[in-house]
Amino acid sequence: MFDNINYSSGSGHYLPSYFKISVIDDSYLFEIDTPGKTQSLFLHEYFHFIQDITTIYGLNNLARVSELNQHYIKHWKEQGIDTPIYLTEDVRNNINISSHLNGSTGSISLDFNIIDIQISINNVNAKERYDLPLITLITSDSQEFKFGAHPIMEGMAYIFExxxxxxxxxxxxxxxxxxxxxxxxxxxxxxxxxxxxxxILCDLALMHSEPSNCFIKNLERLKDQKINLNDHDLIYRTLYPEQFNLTGYEEILKILYPQKNEIDINKLDRYQLLNILSQLASIYIRGYFPAKSEFDIIPEHEFIKYQLTVSLKCRLENPYFLLDIIKGGKLSANLKLKEFISFMGSPITIDKEGKAHYIKPSNFNLDDVSLEHFWALRSFLYSVTNNFNSGCHLQMFCQNSDHNNETDLYDSDCLENIKERLKTIKMQHCPLQKTLQELKIKID
Structure with missing residues (x-):
């Protein structure tokens, strides 16, 4: 529920909205200048991170997941972790919308052909009517797929790597x-x-709030207008949307734009929309870090805000910057990708032994930033909603921590009885305990 889709390449995964990559084989991007050490698995997962923070769909998803997280955090702070959680109508609607937009999940290896594509309209809002297109793919072996953002994001990442x-x-x-x-x-x-x-079609689709519908419509436009399928610049110029709308965000927009005539939500240009979504994501994520006042500096939030600013700058200066990257050649010679990674840095990346790695951004000091904070929050959310039947996801990370030998940071309760462990542990370096203390959530 909390990560919507755990974008995975089989041997790794990226947790959208929690800024964490895992790779469970030997490939990891340590030396991006060394030919032969491309580490395609890391590239695949890192590209999901790029999708998360540089596309309209990714930023929308970031805001939705963050809003859901804050609903749970608020409940646990006020009523404790053992009381049933009531999902408001708005929260349920957001979950329904996310599920609908992501489409079918799962994995199928056998070959097939698509023999029909059906487009219908579904209402996904129980409170007031909210219609979204439903794209159904019918295959030659009578299977049906709900075509959504999930296969678009995975397909795009596969092409990238x-x-x-x-x-x-x-x-x-x-x-x-x-x-x-x-x-x-x-x-x-x-x-x-x-x-x-x-x-390109995938990128254009993710620059829309309804990716699968946009993907299909753009293919139809290419076919109907007989556009040269190999003219990449022409395709971007022809299909890239100049205007968008943000229906459904009226209340938030009133806060960001208090002057009524300052913005028309039915006619936003790309700068306005991306700027609004970046602000929304930043506001929601700040809710992960309670502060005494709105002026408090929170290092983790400042880092995410920095990354959102860099991604916004990239897209606004060159809406087609991903085309330049993918045309830049293999990683060892790809100056555009290296420049992007240098400015952006990376999420925390966990290898198969549980060791943490990250690429430092050139213009941001990470000394005071705990990159594992988001991962610890997600681990706690997962544990509570599964009645503490799963251990802490950070077990191996803590085993490999520099603090472990000094404080006995890890023991068997981290795997077998995480709730009891959180009641008794008194260690400043436990990422989960530190996160709960910051959120003022008590374990009784």
């Missing part, structure tokens, strides 16, 4: 990683797939 990576990739399952290829073949059965064009 395939083109930029220097390793020979194993062919991934058709669903979710290669479903976008099948959709292409439905519209252009006689045309060779241009993977960069497919990558």
């Amino acid at each position: 395939k083109i930029i990576g220097e390793e020979n990739l194993k062919t991934p399952p058709f669903y979710p990683y290669r479903l976008i290829y099948k959709v292409w073949e439905y519209y252009f059965p006689e045309t060779e797939i241009d993977e960069i064009t497919l990558f």
Whole structure:
């Protein structure tokens, strides 16, 4: 529930809205200048991070998940962790919208063809009517997929690692990683797939609040207007939306734009929309870090705000910056990607032994930032909603911590009885306890 979709490449995953990457094989991006050490798995997961903070869909999702987290945090602070949680109508609607937009989940390896695409309208709001398109893909073996953002994001990340990576990739399952290829073949059965064009279509789709519908409509436009499928700049210029709307965010916009005539929510240009969504994400995420006043400086929040600012700058200065990156060649020679990573840095990245790594951004000091804070919050949310039947997700991280030998930071209760461990542990370096103390959540 809390991460909507755990974007995964089989041997790794990225937790959207929690800024954490895991890789569970030997590949990790330690030396981006060394040919042959491309570490495509890290590239795949890092690209999900890029999607999270540089696209309209990613920023929307970030705001939704953060809002849901704050609902739970507020409940636990006021009523304790053992009381049933009541989901308000607004929260349930947000969950329904996220589920609808993500589409079908799961994995399918067997080949298939798409024989029909059906578009219908579904109401996903119990409070007041809120209609969203539902894209259903019918396959040659009578399967049906709800085509959503999930296979678009996974397909785009697969193309990214395939083109930029220097390793020979194993062919991934058709669903979710290669479903976008099948959709292409439905519209252009006689045309060779241009993977960069497919990558562009994914980016354009994620720059829309309804990615799957946008993806289908843009394929139809390419076909109807007979646009050159290999002219990448023309495709971006023709299909990139100039105006958007933010229906549903009226109350938030009143806070950000108190002057009534300052903004028209039905006619936003790309700068206004991206700026608004970045502000929304920053406001919601700040709620993870209670402060005495709005002027308090919180290092973790400042770092996320920095990353949101960098991503906004990239998209506004060059709306097609991802096209420049993917055309920049393999990682060892890709100056555009290296420049982006240098400015942005990386989320905390956990290897198969539980050791933490990260790439420091060139213009931000991470000395006072605890990158594991978001991961610890997600681990606690997961544990409570599963009745503490799962251990702390940070077990191996703490085992490998520099503080472990000094404080006996880890013991078997971290795996077997995390609730009891949190009651008794009195260690300043326990990430989970530190997070709960900051949130003022008590374990009785």
